[in-house]
Amino acid sequence: MLWSNSFHEARELFVKAFRQDPQYGNAYAMAAWTLAAQQAVGGVLLSAEMRAEALRLADVGSRLANDDALAQARRGHTLTYLGREFNRGTSLVDQAVVLNPNLAVAWLSRGWVAAMSCEVETAIESFNQMIRLSPLEPNRFGAWVGMAFAHFIQARHEEGRASALKAVNVRPNALNLGAYIINSVGGGWVNEAREAGTQLRTLYPTFRASQSEYAFPVRLPEVRNRMTAALCEAGVPE
DSSP, rough: GGGGGGGGHHHHHHHHHHHTTTTOOOHHHHHHHHHHHHHHHOOOOHHHHHHHHHHHHHHHHHHHTTTTTHHHHHHHHHHHHHHHHHHHHHHHHHHHHHTTOOOOHHHHHHHHHHHHTTTTHHHHHHHHHHHOOTSSSSHHHHHHHHHOOOOOOOOOOEEEEEHHHHHHHHHOOHHHHHHHHHHHHTOHHHHHHHHHHHHHHHHHOOOOOOGGHHOOOSOOEEEEEHHHHHHHHTTOOO
């Protein structure tokens, strides 16, 4: 459901679950994550109220399920993505993989938090571990895109472009198209980047390059600036 962009429907199910059982921590954590995923994949920035609600839900879920790897992973991911709490997020996702080293989703969240924190080798190691644990589940698309952003940080654009393209070929969205565009521009494939920029604008007409620091948040300002410049070069409105 999440990868079909049905974020609202998914969130309603999780809200229904924690209303029926107010102690069900994972339902709060997953409701929070649907908001973060809605922004990342859907190409539309959340309102301040929605961001605050996501962070609140993540905190409630983590508090109720403080020994559960899924709740801690989703909280760390949400706090980093929407709250830019890089250190807290790192601590939580590290805790998640200790709590359950066989939970693929925990490694996925650890990979994304590491990528956003510009800890590239940790990110790639985590994404690869996620794929090893669960090579056929839909979340592997998220790992490919995360790797693409990680490679972009280190200017390994050919690898980043190839990784993003795997996800674009399955289901193009704002996140994987953005990853493909920035790596294509970085590697000199400007014509291909502009074609993808046209596709991005068609799918998400309100998306702007200046939103990239929120849509694809990373810790280092110089990386954020490179992303914005690459999107502009591909024809995404500033």
